[in-house]
Amino acid sequence: xxxxxxxxxxxxxxxxxxxxxxxxxxxxxxxxxxxxxxxxxxxxxxxxxxxxxxxxxxxxxxxxxxxxxxxxxxxxxxxxxxxxxxxxxxxxxxxxxxxxxxxxxxxxxxxxxxxxxxxxxxxxxxxxxxxxxxxxxxxxxxxxxxxxxxxxxxxxxxxxxxxxxxxxxxxxxxxxxxxxxxxxxxxxxxxxxxxxxxxxxxxxxxxxxxxxxxxxxxxxxxxxxxxxxxxxxxxxxxxxxxxxxxxxxxxxxxxxxxxxxxxxxxxxxxxxxxxxxxxxxxxxxxxxxxxxxxxxxxxxxxxxxxxxxxxxxxxxxxxxx
Amino acid sequence: xxxxxxxxxxxxxxxxxxxxxxxxxxxxxxxxxxxxxxxxxxxxxxxxxxxxxxxxxxxxxxxxxxxxxxxxxxxxxxxxxxxxxxxxxxxxxxxxxxxxxxxxxxxxxxxxxxxxxxxxxxxxxxxxxxxxxxxxxxxxxxxxxxxxxxxxxxxxxxxxxxxxxxxxxxxxxxxxxxxxxxxxxxxxxxxxxxxxxxxxxxxxxxxxxxxxxxxxxxxxxxxxxxxxxxxxxxxxxxxxxxxxxxxxxxxxxxxxxxxxxxxxxxxxxxxxxxxxxxxxxxxxxxxxxxxxxxxxxxxxxxxxxxxxxxxxxxxxxxxxxxxxxxxxxxxxxxxxxxxxxxxxxxxxxxxxxxxxxxxxxxxxxxxxxxxxxxxxxxxxxxxxxxxxxxxxxxxxxxxxxxxxxxxxxxxxxxxxxxxxxxxxxxxxxxxxxxxxxxxxxxxxxxxxxxxxxxxxxxxxxxxxxxxxxxxxxxxxxxxxxxxxxxxxxxxxxxxxxxxxxxxxxxxxxxxxxxxxxxxxx
Numbered sequence: 057x058x059x060x061x062x063x064x065x066x067x068x069x070x071x072x073x074x075x076x077x078x079x080x081x082x083x084x085x086x087x088x089x090x091x092x093x094x095x096x097x098x099x100x101x102x103x104x105x106x107x108x109x110x111x112x113x114x115x116x117x118x119x120x121x122x123x124x125x126x127x128x129x130x131x132x133x134x135x136x137x138x139x140x141x142x143x144x145x146x147x148x149x150x151x152x153x154x155x156x157x158x159x160x161x162x163x164x165x166x167x168x169x170x171x172x173x174x175x176x177x178x179x180x181x182x183x184x185x186x187x188x189x190x191x192x193x194x195x196x197x198x199x200x201x202x203x204x205x206x207x208x209x210x211x212x213x214x215x216x217x218x219x220x221x222x223x224x225x226x227x228x229x230x231x232x233x234x235x236x237x238x239x240x241x242x243x244x245x246x247x248x249x250x251x252x253x254x255x256x257x258x259x260x261x262x263x264x265x266x267x268x269x270x271x272x273x274x275x276x277x278x279x280x281x282x283x284x285x286x287x288x289x290x291x292x293x294x295x296x297x298x299x300x301x302x303x304x305x306x307x308x309x310x311x312x313x314x315x316x317x318x319x320x321x322x323x324x325x326x327x328x329x330x331x332x333x334x335x336x337x338x339x340x341x342x343x344x345x346x347x348x349x350x351x352x353x354x355x356x357x358x359x360x361x362x363x364x365x366x367x368x369x370x371x372x373x374x375x376x377x
Numbered sequence: 378x379x380x381x382x383x384x385x386x387x388x389x390x391x392x393x394x395x396x397x398x399x400x401x402x403x404x405x406x407x408x409x410x411x412x413x414x415x416x417x418x419x420x421x422x423x424x425x426x427x428x429x430x431x432x433x434x435x436x437x438x439x440x441x442x443x444x445x446x447x448x449x450x451x452x453x454x455x456x457x458x459x460x461x462x463x464x465x466x467x468x469x470x471x472x473x474x475x476x477x478x479x480x481x482x483x484x485x486x487x488x489x490x491x492x493x494x495x496x497x498x499x500x501x502x503x504x505x506x507x508x509x510x511x512x513x514x515x516x517x518x519x520x521x522x523x524x525x526x527x528x529x530x531x532x533x534x535x536x537x538x539x540x541x542x543x544x545x546x547x548x549x550x551x552x553x554x555x556x557x558x559x560x561x562x563x564x565x566x567x568x569x570x571x572x573x574x575x576x577x578x579x580x581x582x583x584x585x586x587x588x589x590x591x592x593x594x595x596x597x598x599x600x601x602x603x604x605x606x607x608x609x610x611x612x613x614x615x616x617x618x619x620x621x622x623x624x625x626x627x628x629x630x631x632x633x634x635x636x637x638x639x640x641x642x643x644x645x646x647x648x649x650x651x652x653x654x655x656x657x658x659x660x661x662x663x664x665x666x667x668x669x670x671x672x673x674x675x676x677x678x679x680x681x682x683x684x685x686x687x688x689x690x691x692x693x694x695x696x697x698x699x700x701x702x703x704x705x706x707x708x709x710x711x712x713x714x715x716x717x718x719x720x721x722x723x724x725x726x727x728x729x730x731x732x733x734x735x736x737x738x739x740x741x742x743x744x745x746x747x748x749x750x751x752x753x754x755x756x757x758x759x760x761x762x763x764x765x766x767x768x769x770x771x772x773x774x775x776x777x778x779x780x781x782x783x784x785x786x787x788x789x790x791x792x793x794x795x796x797x798x799x800x801x802x803x804x805x806x807x808x809x810x811x812x813x814x815x816x817x818x819x820x821x822x823x824x825x826x827x828x829x830x831x832x833x834x835x836x837x838x839x840x841x842x843x844x845x846x847x848x849x850x851x852x853x854x855x856x857x858x859x860x861x862x863x864x865x866x867x868x869x870x871x872x873x874x875x876x877x878x879x880x881x882x883x884x885x886x887x888x889x890x891x892x893x894x895x896x897x898x
Binding site for chain 1: 440442461462463464465466472474478479480481482483487488490491492493494496497498499500502542
């Protein structure tokens, strides 16, 4: 395997890992505040559809992204309404959102575009173009670093850079800001937050809204950056993989980066190599494609160390007497 | 002279808190009825009353959790609205709840600044809190490592963090709800020193408790609540525990059940080198050896979590252990098929578990169903060898409820509808009326009102006088001292020593409970 191949695989790792990273950070904000969210999948799907559809109609990817953010935010607030205001079961609410998104995207897509649930292919300004960072071509002759800069670091869509910038930003917000302290506290012991005179409901809605926006970005990137349009069920379980990565990452931003890139790497390898010949056995492509999902199962079954979720996670807060 | 001057000054200054005509109803239940109270500045004011007397409701109104239906709150003589906790904090009120409101995996500093940050960034807030905490620690004997995680701290230290939280928010009035319930005697003493210190610095303290001894020891003034009303406010120096108990319950109460000397007979239970290891592989009982005789109450004193629960569990057939336990000379099965609760009952061991609501009853089931539990194989409860004879159980339950003064005496009422004391009476009736050779009883009066405590204690002493053996586990030293014929102190899964109640005192027991062995042996 030569250097160029490695760079290509890493390049596609970054692109495939980006929607996972955004979704994982989305889940991180929500769950750190005590709201379990298995509706990441549905929110991404809805955002992807809204972004692609509106971009196709308006011809502007930015309007598309805005639409995706709105769609995802709406579902997030719905989840908030069910689980914060009405103190419903967070898992059921999340499942309902996934079903809703799965059905609604195809239904509306078919009605609008009559392409069997697809949106028209996006072209030109309706799609995110790669951003060439300055000096990418100039520095190319520099050994090692030059190709690394051009192939791996430069040439992604803007949302990829946003996702990577979101990691330190999330860390800073969670651990260095008042908002983050309160957000983490509300997921651990909401009664402590309540008696300190802070509204638990408001904190949790804020967290759910951030989750909605990040999921919106993830979905929009999927439909307008990674692909050129929306396809039925295009999230393909990425919301659940992001959840597994979140557990793997022990609900921490930097770990989330590592976990999602690991999943991205597995996907990238599966895409690049059809069959992997190990000499004695040949790994079929199906096995490679199944790897991210197998890893998900392994993580969720708790084989990879013990992860302690936020203590108040999944429990509606009821003021005690 | 100085004393009188101080009293005169207090009389002229506006009280720290004055409540006027506070009423609060939850549906048909009048939790607080026309309550008026003055809490003078710089005093420790006790509020005492039975469960459900309305103490917590009153304090919740003061802390902004509830809005009073009627009435006025005056802080420092000014009428003040307290719609939420934030307003209470602004008014200078700090609250230390019975169940601490701390974030377990935050540091002390983070807990202290939560909700009282100085700006959107944490670093300056943390630096300031570190400095302030150092000053407070020096001023009030409130030493806590600011960088320690809460989950690593002892309960006593966690409580100090709660007090620090209130002081950091510039609380002048500190409300403590049942603060000593979870503390060792030594920790409680330290807390009282802190409170006295705070008082000297001019803070006002409201202490909610049901422990008469604490009221007598530390308060200046005490208010008694009964059934939502404030029945009396007296100077502590002018009253005594008997009078306070009477004011609380509304009738004369015996604080110490009179009991004659024990007449121990033959050995009923002989425990030798008993060991129990829990699911995590931690050894909880590290070789216990004990003897209990017929006609004797053996009290096990100790801070909760030192192996008492495991001792009850293994004797009651809920947990497994190794070693030897003989009942009336017969070896009990500790690991095999006959180590379950059913076999223990067959061996004439009755068990009143510590955790009444989880192990003693099913709260959603009725009283008569709960009476049948564990004894449902009794032929008297069976019909045709196949069906339960519900009528017989109902009749039996009605009789038990009458004999044990359960109120209301309605067998078809759900267990959760009874007060803690009446739930405990139902369980005691179920177990004691089986006339067991050995009664295991854990925390018999936890969450039980003072009137019911008297009744429960009487029944336990009666069982002893009938020549039965009783193993009593309690974290209440008063209870251990007044009921036991012999006291064994447990610490860290071991017996630290045995004492006779008339030849020891709380200080010595407290040291043993803290693991200091050979204390004044």
